Amino acid sequence: MTAVDLPPPAACCTPLHREALSAADAQSLARTLKALADPTRLRLVSLVAAHGGEACVCDLTEPVGLSQPTVSHHLKVLVDAGLMSRDKRGVWAYYALVPGALDAVARVLTTEG
Amino acid sequence: MTAVDLPPPAACCTPLHREALSAADAQSLARTLKALADPTRLRLVSLVAAHGGEACVCDLTEPVGLSQPTVSHHLKVLVDAGLMSRDKRGVWAYYALVPGALDAVARVLTTEG
DNA sequence: CCAGGACATCGACGGTTGTCAATGCGTCGT
DNA sequence: ACGACGCATTGACAACCGTCGATGTCCTGG
Numbered sequence A, B: 001m002t003a004v005d006l007p008p009p010a011a012c013c014t015p016l017h018r019e020a021l022s023a024a025d026a027q028s029l030a031r032t033l034k035a036l037a038d039p040t041r042l043r044l045v046s047l048v049a050a051h052g053g054e055a056c057v058c059d060l061t062e063p064v065g066l067s068q069p070t071v072s073h074h075l076k077v078l079v080d081a082g083l084m085s086r087d088k089r090g091v092w093a094y095y096a097l098v099p100g101a102l103d104a105v106a107r108v109l110t111t112e113g
Numbered sequence C: 001c002c003a004g005g006a007c008a009t010c011g012a013c014g015g016t017t018g019t020c021a022a023t024g025c026g027t028c029g030t
Numbered sequence D: 001a002c003g004a005c006g007c008a009t010t011g012a013c014a015a016c017c018g019t020c021g022a023t024g025t026c027c028t029g030g
Helices: A023-036 A039-050 A057-064 A068-080 A101-109 B023-036 B039-050 B057-064 B068-080 B101-109
Strands: A054-056 A084-089 A092-097 B054-056 B084-089 B092-097
Touching: A023 A039, A023 A068, A023 A101, A023 B023, A023 B039, A039 A054, A039 A057, A039 A068, A039 A092, A039 B023, A054 A057, A057 A068, A057 A092, A068 A084, A068 A092, A101 B101, B023 B039, B023 B068, B023 B101, B039 B054, B039 B057, B039 B068, B039 B092, B054 B057, B057 B068, B057 B092, B068 B084, B068 B092
Parallel strands: none
Antiparallel strands: A054 A092, A084 A092, B054 B092, B084 B092
16 A cells, blocks of 8 residues: 555635535545545544543544454544554554544535624 | 335534444435436536536436436436436426535535634 | 326346455564 | 554455446326
8 A cells, every 4th residue: 555545634625605616626525525424434523532632543433433454444544544643652653533523524524604 | 106215304414523323324425426326317417517507408418428218317326315416397398406505515524614 | 088208116136345364475582 | 573453464255335327107299
């Protein structure tokens, strides 16, 4: 894996309701949204947030009721999308929300103002 | 199609960063996000918004560069997700954003405040 | 009534995705 | 040094998704 497909920041730029999205921007935003568009990953995000902003895989496997490899896979998707960060400390890998990443997505979707 | 899987309003309820999402809420929100997590559908949304809030299929087919059945399919997905509305007037079918639907999604994702 | 246009639906096909069991890799006690 | 633990990676498989061409349906104009 060459990490060639790193998304820019997260869901950069365009307000979505002001001007027609370019094909490239649409693809970039879609990649971020696709990372969120899964019940398991949404639960992982909210579990991490409710767990004090940080949690290791072992904290998450049981609540979501899936196998450890599957949870690891989902967390990797979230990290690759720039929504979460991974910090390996000793034997444990701590996952945390990237501050502002979700808000950036929300801002693109907002049509108010 | 029995329209059995109508999503509640759109992406109801839970703030996502306050409490752990229930499995049901996660599934509901994921369904809405999945409707948005496609480059073509994002462009359709922004095209409709930039087109004065309303557009017919014939206005959208050429800008996205896809076949008419494909565009119709994507629009149906957006309508089923509660993000767009369809109004058939004569021969044409006019699609419009459901006011507040995108903002509801954005509000769930926001972690500020 | 008939021809044509706008849109929806159907059937099919390739690519992607979510899941698991099995396995590999570091790290910590003992 | 060795075994146990936490996590990542791999390979496989079923289910789903985006796309198209072909066809069906409804409205309009002549």
